Amino acid sequence: MNTATALSFTTPALLDQLAQLNAELLDQLDFGVIGFDAETNVCRYNRTESEAAGLTPPRVLGQPLFTNVAPCLNNFMVAQRFEDAEDGNTALDETIDYVLTLRMRPIKVKLRMLAEPGSAVRYVLVQRRL
């Protein structure tokens, strides 16, 4: 059993563990992973997410998340949560029900938002709801 498959969408304290994974292991996860840096540019984008959205990593990596990759998250429910955490210098680990517009279809998902003060990469994790 490798490290990657041991991780699930709900694994506690997931942020540090994701940071440990290389790109190959990240691709093995069964939930979507989008990591973004201090400038909100996407720096990690795993296969599950790529296939669900229908976008290959080159179209996404280095692009600002909330304007050029997932504008649907650019509201007070998601983007502002990250901003508030940053402004308040607090950790963020919350999961909400959301709808993504993957391939222009409304897809019910759970979004998990992960950030910690001083962490180089923040994450949005995506898992389909049934």
Added chain:
Amino acid sequence: MTDPLNLQAFGEEANARLAVEHEALMQFLYLAPVGLVQTGIDGEILMINPISAQLLMPLARDGNLVNLFEALEGVAPELRHLCAQFTRPNGMVCDGLQIHLNHPGYASGGALRPRRSPQVLSLSLLKLDDARLMAVLSDVSEQVRRERQLRQNDAWLNALLTSITDYALVGLDRQGRVCEWNETIGRVTGHGEAVVGSSYAVFYPPDAITAEQVHDRLREADQNGWNLDEGARLRADGSQFWASAMISPVPDRDLEPADPDAPAYCMVLRDISDKRDAIETRRKSAFCDHLTGVANRRAFFEAAELELQRNRRTPRPTALILIDADHFKRINDHHGHPGGDAVLRQLGLVLTATFRQVDVVARVGGEEFAVLLPSSTLDGAAAVAERLRQVVQTQVVAFEGEQIAFTVSAGVAASDGGDLDLDMLMKRADQALYAAKSGGRNRIECWTPTLSEQAERSPQPRDEAQDAP
């Protein structure tokens, strides 16, 4: 002969090309900065792009986006009804419907109104057929805010304009013609709609502005952002009032260069008759000769300098007349200085009455007057000077029971524009005046090149000695 391997390779290549194209189209839709939704006729969402989710998710009460009408139920409950009422097979159900989001249920997530939430959405619904609708959603909070601000500005302006009765707001086209009539024009000038199409010179008394000056003021407004002019104005009934007129270019007028009739300038014409006395007193002390009431040297040279600048931009003929009271020393000797002063006052009155309002009449020396005539030729100026000479000759000045008769001599010079040099013009008019004096006085002379040659041979002493009998 077809090679099955090649065919397969060809198919793979085509598929790869299609895949790339598909991905690009997908991203195009992901990134479109406007919300696009396709729904069934009952509002059930079939296709939706990310901006729609961004705008609708905060409104969706159950965290789902299944039906557009349901998602907007709390803020636009009329949508379902609107669609049901729309009986045509296809067409716009609503176009730019504004949906205000500040309902109590919105932003349930926190006590504070979230920074990122829009306040007003715009929704357009297009019925494609009996089964499908297309919706366009966008956040128009900023536009609505700006419009509100503009309406407020309008309200301020209206409040100002309706309570103030002495302003006329006149839109002028590029040529300075009145574009549109409005009530303020009627109120201040008495002109009706027939004034549309007239040059704004229509508001000036006759002879108070030349066609060239009409354009000069527009050019000055272009260059400085405004042009201010104060003076007498004419109402439709011929009566006059004292006005201050500000002309300024309309912002963004170059955006519609195709329409020559669009307003290019705004002119605010303000009746300041009640302030005229104070203004006139101030103006007179600075720019008028206290004895005769005509302009003083300072006013003359300022006006001449301005005319000179305008001439450089748009060359035109300009004339100058120098006028001298004949044998003035004798009048002074015989009647004393008060008698001489009475003669000068009378001359000032005749000068003002003879020349146009646009001409600048000034006392530039003891008994010497100068008149600058914008847009005048040598012949035209000479004719007016001759008229002046005749009027003066036929009048007498009543002074302490005596009748003082006097005459004037005048020298006229003109420039056809392009090479207007004030010093040169003054010098030539002076040479012509000298010729009139030495030719016997009570006469008009126009400058000719011969006069300059004569002047070079024998420099002219300009003093009272010439005037001695």
